[in-house]
Amino acid sequence: MAAERATFRIWRGDAQGGTFQDYPTKVSEGMVVLDAVHQIQAEQANDLAVRWNCKAGKCGSCSAEVNGNPRLMCMTRLNQLDLSVPVTVGPMHAFPLIRDLVTDVSWNFEAKKRIKRFKPRPPDAPDGTWRIAQGDVERVQEFRKCIECFLCQDVCHVLRDHQMFDAFIGPRHLVYAAALEMHPLDTENRIPDLKRAHGVGYCNITKCCTKVCPESITITDNAIIPLKERVIDQLYDPVAMLFRKLRTRD
Amino acid sequence: MPDYQTHEHDVLVIGAGGAGLRAAIEASAAGVSVGLVCKSLLGKAHTVMAEGGIAAALANVDDRDNWKVHFADTMRGGQYVNNWRMAELHAKEAPDRVRELEAWGAVFDRTSDGRILQRNFGGHRYPRLAHVGDRTGLEMIRTLQDHGIHQGIDVHMECTIITLLKDHGRVVGAFGYERERGRFKLFKSKAVVLATGGVGRAYKITSNSWEYTGDGHTLAYDAGAELVDMEFVQFHPTGMIWPPSVRGILVTEAVRGEGGVLRNSEGRRFMFEEIPENYRAQTADNEEEGWRYTQGDKSARRPPELLTRDHVSRCIVREIKAGRGSPHGGVFLDISWIKARIPNGTEHIKKKLPSMYHQFKQLADLDITQEPMEIGPTTHYIMGGVRVDGDTQMSTVPGLFAAGECAAGINGANRLGGNSLSDILVFGKRAGEFAAKFAKSGKSGTIDAQQLEEAARRAIEPFDRGTGGENAYQVQYALQDMMHDLVGIVRTEPEMQRALDGLDALRTRERRVGVGGHREYNSGWHAALDLHSLLTVSEAITRSAIERRESRGGHFREDYPDKDTAFGTLNFVVRKAPDGRMEIVRAPIPGMPQELKNIIEEMK
Incomplete structure (x- = not known):
């Protein structure tokens, strides 16, 4: 792929409206979509709005839809794309548009605050800390790889198509809740909240979130389904329900 | 008069990486109102890029370690022009700051007896870096972020400060703009903490993001504060060099900590050829001893690949200039060779260096468990910054504090890997603590309308x-x-x-x-x-x-x-x-x- 040209069809516009515009530019070996966007920004469209920081798939800022697929632009190599036709680059659809490739993701930060914070058990090792086995942290470490790119939120139909931002916290925050719930030191109970305030039941396991996760977190199987099971165990188990009823009568 | 929104906080923290978040948490816990300004979204700051670990003499892996050894290592690495008081406080307080992160939910890798695991790094005598694979920075910033959002801190995202405001020689606020709508913002405050990170974007090849433009250094300088040690810029020895679009992206020193070696085009471990006098006694003189060190043999000395970054970078430049470089103008960093020495080598590498594996696989079509990487120096960090008091982190301007990379002193002429994550915790906390104290004892100043107008006009x-x-x-x-x-x-x-x-x-x-x-x-x-x-x-x-x-x-x-x-x-x-x-x-x-x-x- 030595020094050829390709066309990038980039969304330009704001909440009031906009259009895709074509930008032909030079491409070279190893380039990613974000490189092309930067080149276009520096040479042809100085005011093109785009978020980015690390350019190494670690910060989760440059989320966009490349040829319709939710992707990090910094981790999407041009050699994975068909450059004989224009490459479409648009903003995430689930969130309100600010400008060009930048969307208003502030809801995510508000939603996270509503999840009960980490509450560790008192330190129980002689030195005033804790002892935790590696095996017990690995499950949580998978969830803590999350870079908060919000691509899973973008692709989740409950948010994207139904815009149920008040009723459902979305896959990212279910992963966050799972990391807390399965943290070996945590003592908080978030199960009632997960059922009611956080709407875990709205997830119908289509696994779209898992497919787009750039960190390859097994969101649905490892985080959401176990949370659903905990909700059922705690809140729908017939024996437990009967037990609770009897206790309330006491 | 320019059109602007006004916000008022007792303490304003500018920058929301590790240092800024830690400062904001501390100030807020002291009972003052806190505003936190981030140039990007919350949690995206450069701390997220830190890979190797947090240096702290916890002595979990080698019980010979203590604050004194860490202090001496830091001073030696900094060639003795460090602010010794900061090096002392840092070495003494880093272990508590790490344990505190754990209490706030951080999930570190563990030793076999369940304590926080520590790894080897350049210039550290003993395994000292508390870590989570090679994504320690992410763990740290997320822990601070998730703790901080429940503290009642007002976060101003995607906002850039363009000038500090003064009244009678004291800092009384800041003026800037928010990106989304492009509106100006005035922040009135009794104390300001700068935690804006570094200056890497002044250089062509850098591991730093667009945010790293020396804002805090410049805000302080323009406000009349002193900077110090600005000649000391760290060029990290191992940045990616191929393909061209990834040039400069960091390859963690943990690769060498886990046994990775540097070779030139002739296949030679060239780092053995020049070992500085002050490190000779603690450096292995043969490959076998170096390998044993990386595998935890306490009687072995560390391999020369784990000498300080300044030295390793210069050796790499020497090899390249002598025509012994790799095809794309770097040298080779090889971790795949350890497969010959340990069972399940491929899996071991993936487990210890997951994001490096991922990064090379996705960006360079290279499997680091099978092939050597091509690397070369990249602008990574500035030791210089705002001149501060070692205890309080206050600059030479009253009410103006600085912490982390934009402050200077702890690192002297060269920073040891891992000392940055501990620096930002230790001195972020101190800056927050003393800024809150300063704010409590002071009162709001008067904003100079002319200064605002001038800044807005420019x-x-x-x-x-x-x-x-x-x-x-x-x-x-x-x-x-x-x-x-x-x-x-x-x-x-x-x-x-x-x-x-x-x-x-x-x-x-x-x-x-x-x-x-x-x-x-x-x-x-x-x-x-x-x-x-x-x-x-x-x-x-x-x-x-x-x-x-x-x-x-x-x-x-x-x-x-x-x-x-x-x-x-x-x-x-x-x-x-x-x-x-x-x-x-x-x-x-x-x-x-x-x-x-x-x-x-x-x-x-």
Whole structure:
């Protein structure tokens, strides 16, 4: 792929409206979509709005839809794309548009605050800390790889198509809740909240979130389904329900 | 009068990486109201890129470790021009700061008996870095973020500060703009903490993101505070070099900590060929001993690949210049060879270095478990910054504090890997604590309307010139090329004098920069406004580097290739002279207490 040209069809516009515009530019070996966007920004469209920081798939800022697929632009190599036709680059659809490739993701930060914070058990090792086995942290470490790119939120139909931002916290925050719930030191109970305030039941396991996760977190199987099971165990188990009823009568 | 929104906080923290978040948490816990300004979204700051770990003498893996060894390692690494008080506090307090992170939910890798695991790193005598695979920075920033959001801190995301406001010599607020709508914001506060990170975007090849334009350095300098040690820039030895678009992206030192070796095109471990005198006693003299060290053999000394970053970078440059480089102008870093030494090598590498595996696989089509990587030096960190009091982190301007990379002192002439994550915790906390104290004892000042008007006028000038003006990106690229060529890893006086002329010319171009469009999320405008900071720190680096006529740590002078003891007792201070020009002043390093001297002597 030595020094050829390709066309990038980039969304330009704001909440009031906009259009895709074509930008032909030079491409070279190893380039990613974000490189092309930067080149276009520096040479042809100085005011093109785009978020980015690390350019190494670690910060989760440059989320966009490349040829319709939710992707990090910094981790999407041009050699994975068909450059004989224009490459479409648009903003995430689930969130309100600010400008060009930048969307208003502030809801995510508000939603996270509503999840009960980490509450560790008192330190129980002689030195005033804790002892935790590696095996017990690995499950949580998978969830803590999350870079908060919000691509899973973008692709989740409950948010994207139904815009149920008040009723459902979305896959990212279910992963966050799972990391807390399965943290070996945590003592908080978030199960009632997960059922009611956080709407875990709205997830119908289509696994779209898992497919787009750039960190390859097994969101649905490892985080959401176990949370659903905990909700059922705690809140729908017939024996437990009967037990609770009897206790309330006491 | 410009149109702006006003916010009022007791303490305003500028920057929301590890240092800023830690400062905000501490100040807030002290009972004052806190505003936290981030240039990007919350949780995206550069801390997220830190890979290897947090240096703290927990002694979980090697019980010979303690704060004294860590202190001596830090001073040795910094070539003894560090602020020794900061090095002392840092070594003493880092373990508590790490344990505190765990209490806030961080999930570190574990030892076999369930404690926080620690790994080897360059310049650290014992395994000292608490870590989570090779994504420790992410764990840290997320832990601080998730803790901080419940503390009642007001977070102002995607907001850039362009000037600090003063009243009777004291800092009383800050003025800036938010990216989304392009509106101005006035922050009134009784104390300000700068935690804006570094200056890497002044260079062409860097591991740093667009945010790293030296904002805090410049805000402080413009407000009359002193900078120090600006000649000391760290070029990390291992950045990616191929393909061209990834040039500069960091390859963690943990690769070498886990047994990775450096080789030239002849296949030789060239790091064995030059071991500095002050490290000879603690460095392995054969490959076998080096390997045993990385595998935890306490009787072995560390391999020369784990010498300090300044030295390793220079050795790599030497190999490349001698024609023994790799095909794309670097050298080879090989971790795949350890498969011959340990069972399940492939899985082991993936487990210890997951994001490196991922990064090379996705960006360079290279499997690090099978092939060596090609790497070369990349601009990574600046040891220099705002001159602060070691205990309180207050600058020479009352009410103005600084912590983390934008402050100076702890690292001296060269920073050890892992000491940054601990630095930002230890001194972020201290800055927050003392800023809160200062705010409680002070009262709000008066905002100078003229200063606001002037700042606002300058900020929107580029729109008046429109697209007919200079392109901000091209000015930035020209600066990056020039700093890379003339004030890079190897420096000479004539080249740096040329750089000063070049900076004058770039200032002229900066004044002609124009942007089109409107103020809402206009990246071109943001790039234009960052130029002032980039040019200021570039000048500070160049002028300081000219004055230090010796080679020490990250500062290497081809015309003065040796260390000169006369320069070992002083720092260079940068400040704005009354006539507005930048001046460089020699500041003698205060005498070290006997107790600390003894520690350094003992550990030699």
